[in-house]
Amino acid sequence: MKLPGLSTLHRHVATYGVYAGALMVRGTELVGKLGLYMLAARILGAHEAGLFFLCITWVGLAATAARAGFEKATVRHIASEIALGRLDTARAAMRTGALWVFLGGVVATFLTLIIATPAATLIFADPSLAPPLLIAAVAILPQALCFFVAHALFGLDRGVAGQFVQNASWPIFTLGAMLAGVRSLDGILYALAAANLASMLIGVVFLVRARPDRIAVRKGPKSASTLPELWRTALPLGVVEVVQVSLTAIPIMLLAAVAAPSVVGAFSVANRLSQLIWVVIIAIGSIAAPRFAALHRLQDWAGLRAQNRRARLLVALAGLPPIALMMLFPATILGLIGPGYEIAATALAIMCLGQLVNCLLPCQDIMLAMTGQGSVLRWLNFAQLGTCIVAGALLVPAFGMTGAAVLSALVIAQGAVGTTLMVRCRLPQAL
Structure with missing residues (x-):
């Protein structure tokens, strides 16, 4: 005899267990990145720490440009084709995406060496x-491939494994190298490249163990239209990815042009602390993304709306407490990083205001990307970029670190509000 409510319990475990697993992995990432940033700040000093954060910002931007949106496009294509049982098409999308990301990574590496x-x-x-x-520059290709492999795992509905590969493993590996005795700036950067390579190889192992033919196929309408070619899906998403990383990098780059490296280092630490809210949003969004794509392809509007609301609720529940802590105790938190970083306390509190809006209106950019609205998302990002350039030219030279913080918060809030309004306009059945 079944115990009353047992099937309901199993259903809730199946529904929310994967989100819990993703958040646990992102908690590991949080420990790894905080440890990495704190130890780097302490052992390098303010000047070299500023150089370190500029370097990893550059690597992130270059690796994003190298992927050209193919990682996000691959998630949509794999999840959508598997939903209809088209496993060969899903495999072909994965191979094509991997080839383009590899070529892009090689080009981005050589361009960085030149300039x-x-x-x-x-x-x-x-x-x-x-x-x-x-x-x-050595870290660009491994990071591009590492992130692509992780997104392929997302498409295969192996979100926890993908989160580990993309976000948790390489900071832990880099931190481990530093704890083992790597103390110079050059050594840490080499360790970063090696960590991304190791993470990518681990992801390949996960990928082999999670082949499409081992995934339960969800039956959908056989008359479903053919998806556009992978590059057509990737093109607007690639622009979006580059713009998003640029929006993160521009305040730091503008500040670096007018302020001392020590100020840039302190602001970079505060900026990355505020962006840890993305840990929550991306953790939950990465699990939801292939489900958005599959449910949209199956035209299951009730399921799509329920999935969206579930993701938004989970982000709010998990993201609001750390935002409150950073807004209430910014100087104390920055003081834990190292002496001198408290100068960015006001900047941290300001940037958390932008993340508050982001936390209350999360995952709608993912909804647009996974439902074929990449062109709309691209124009929303261009609007953010325009705001960032114009406001940055006014705020950062005039107000320094505070201006850079206001700029970051403004652009983040604009993105969250804009994507939510566009989902309401284009996909009202998803809200």
Whole structure:
């Protein structure tokens, strides 16, 4: 005899267990990244820490450009084709995406090697940035491939494994290298490249163990239209990815042009602390993304709306407490990183205001990306970029770190509000 409510319990475990697993992995990421940032700030000092954060910002931007949106497009294509039982098409999308990301990573690496010295001198007015930037170029291709493999796992509905590969493993590995004795800026950057390579290889192992033919197929309408070619899906999403990373990098880059490296280092730490809210949003959004794609392809509007509401509720429940802590005790939290970083306390509180809006209106960019609305998302991002450039030119030179913080908060809030309004307009059945 079945116990009353047992089937309901199993259903809730199946529904929410994967989100809990993803948040646990992202908690591991939180520990790894906080440890990495704190230890780097302490052992490198303010100047070299500023160079380190500029280098990893550059690597992130270059790796994102290298992926050109193919990782997000692959999630949609894999999940959508598996929903209809088209496993061969899903495999073909994965292979095509991997090839383009590899080629993009090679090109981005060589471009960085070519322009590193001119960029250090002409853009950042700091020739000492050139040598570490040349070393950081080694990390671009491994990071691009690492993130692609993770997204392939997302498409295969292996979200927890994908989260581990993309977000948790490489910070832990890099931190481990530092704890083992790597103390120089050059050594840490080499360790970062090796950590991304190791994470990518682990992801490949997960990928082999999670082949499409091992996934339960959800039956859908056989008359469903054919998806566009992968590159057509990727093109607007690639622009979106580059713009998003640029929106994160622009305040730091503008501040670096007008402030001392120590100020840039303190702001970078505060900025990355505020962005840890993305840990929550991306953790839940990455689990929801293939489900958005599959439910949309199956035209299951009730399921799509329920999935969206579930994701938004979970983000709010998990994200609001850390936002409150950072807004109430910014100086105390920054003081834990190291002496001198408290100067960014006001900036941290301001940036958390933007993340508060983001936390209350989350995951709608993912909804647009996974339902074929990439072009709409691209124009929303261009609007953010325009705001960032115009407001940045006014705020950062005039108000320094505070201006950069206001700029970051403004752009983040604009993105959350804009994507939510567009989902309401284009996909009202999803809200």
